[in-house]
Amino acid sequence: MTLPLPQPAIEAIIGAGRRMDRRNWVPATAGNFSVRLPEGRVAVTRSGVHKGYLTPEAVMVVDLDGRPEDAALRPSAETLLHCGIYRRFAEAGAVLHGHSIANTVLSRRAGESLELAGYELLKAFPGLATHDASVALPVFDNDQDIARLQAAVEGRWAAMNVVPPGYLIRGHGVYVWARDMEAALARLEALEFMLECELLQGRIG
Amino acid sequence: MTLPLPQPAIEAIIGAGRRMDRRNWVPATAGNFSVRLPEGRVAVTRSGVHKGYLTPEAVMVVDLDGRPEDAALRPSAETLLHCGIYRRFAEAGAVLHGHSIANTVLSRRAGESLELAGYELLKAFPGLATHDASVALPVFDNDQDIARLQAAVEGRWAAMNVVPPGYLIRGHGVYVWARDMEAALARLEALEFMLECELLQGRIG
Amino acid sequence: MTLPLPQPAIEAIIGAGRRMDRRNWVPATAGNFSVRLPEGRVAVTRSGVHKGYLTPEAVMVVDLDGRPEDAALRPSAETLLHCGIYRRFAEAGAVLHGHSIANTVLSRRAGESLELAGYELLKAFPGLATHDASVALPVFDNDQDIARLQAAVEGRWAAMNVVPPGYLIRGHGVYVWARDMEAALARLEALEFMLECELLQGRIG
């Protein structure tokens, strides 16, 4: 017996795609989004569709290890990265992955992390009560072996005192998460805004 | 007994958010807008919501010192800056605060002011009948203590012969004001256009 | 007895404003548009309104010397430049004036003309059957005395063998014209596209 896929989760995912497409963050079939459901379930976008024009049929359910409830459906290639976030952070309720020009260009140039400092919008990151603080986002080398990439992510997290709610994959895009979809979208907009400033400024940490 | 919040003020504020969001000037929950009401009241956006998708419930009323009429509601963090503008300039009927890529990058690089010269759009600033004139917009260091920031603003105004209807906060955005919301939006568009030109030109005053 | 203002002319002007606003070419109250009517009349936008949100009331009629049929209405400040184009070029049926970031930045840097070469889109300019040809657009210094500016324009035209259907005013924007509004919009889009390429290329003629 399968539990239903709640309508609000479907709407949150479809709406996120529309908002991200307006900013050109989901070109081609890039990007994927998910929402945590009760009882260890995750609603996530299916593979191979344009995320700016999602339909309810493009949303499916996996467990916290990325296994589809309906074996006939294929989730987004990076579903394991979403699941890794939900397993590690109890407070994560929604995860967004997008490709922007800024995050692609900057992650290709960056070393192992990308530091952002002096922006009012840093307040969109938890624990930062002031713009004087800074955030160092981890940057990972791209890898088509998603399990190995997730292991690299977990290795880095294990070595950090405070894990910021986002990371970059080189030439591949950004991941952010928050308590719900609206908060995740706000965090993503804040991050992309700062990355675009960094890109125009021409001095990258 | 509380006075009502007039419908035109609500509509002006919601409409301003939509227009600013189209230009990407209110990322995440950034930005705030207000309209002066009769009898020392100010309609202003509430804190923590996305300004591109405002509802009537996201608009509230404060007095000229920023105190909410309904103590259960929290106004935008920078409400005191709006009130400072209304107290000082009798002709100010609407105030807009937005974050653009251009105003963020330029204010981070600028010294104590940012000068604009030689643009036809300078005519959007009062007292400038011609494009030959120039405007020097004050730039303030960002400060999470808004009362202290407002004191710095007032100190600078006191030392100026003519106060231009706008200023920048470093890494944090721009404030502009005008007699009503439509005029404030026109002034903001003119200012952001010139800042974007400056950014692309690569020579900042 | 006054002739009516034909509905198609009103719709062409309102539609042009919407299309130009989508590209951010009419910030604040900048820009103005006109359509030639029969019998020496010109439909033109009124002064001081946002051109992206025009209403039928924002369109008025002047004669070929810029005199309003209804003396109570004020046409756009640069109406004389429109009239100068209609007087000189019998084939001109519509005139567009817009401010883009690209035309503002490039006209501020340029000398007395701006040359475009090697673009397929040059075919949008008359007499150029191939992309190998080039166009040199006149660039004029800005002037708040519009009659004097129009005299400068006419002086330059008198010295040219072939007059291209467009010119730039330094820090102030572009004028283009064509047989009708649809053709004028196509010419403007082609021109702005090439100017944006020039801006990004960083080498301006």
Add this chain to the structure above:
Amino acid sequence: MTLPLPQPAIEAIIGAGRRMDRRNWVPATAGNFSVRLPEGRVAVTRSGVHKGYLTPEAVMVVDLDGRPEDAALRPSAETLLHCGIYRRFAEAGAVLHGHSIANTVLSRRAGESLELAGYELLKAFPGLATHDASVALPVFDNDQDIARLQAAVEGRWAAMNVVPPGYLIRGHGVYVWARDMEAALARLEALEFMLECELLQGRIG
């Protein structure tokens, strides 16, 4: 007796124009799109119209040599390039030609090809299972003689082991193709995204 023009082909072409116009890839009357029909027929856009505002009347049928079924209609100037693609690649079901700022600026600077490497979005190109591979897109000199340009394209294809499903014409735009319109749009979005990254990165192959 003429076969009908199927409604899905018309809708695919009109929809492609709207999506490309949102990204500013069809300025003026630039761009053209086609869909392969059964029995050696091709549905293609007519010449001289804005591709962002297509109507069903703006779509016509040609054979694989570009001859119109209705001799009264004129197809897009570059129809022969579309036909050349359909003749050579049995798997091509839709062809898109667009002008972007990025593809125009980069093709003007490039040599005989433009290489893209290290992007996750390279997976939108067939045969590339990983982001580690690279694609070298042919760049051709622009030519108003389309038959001669098509001969140059075929000459280059004949010398290649693997032909990527796209090429650039200098100062003139890009061509991409795929099995159907949705896949062609995804491939175009992926390509334009990578070109925009290259443009901002400032180091072009």
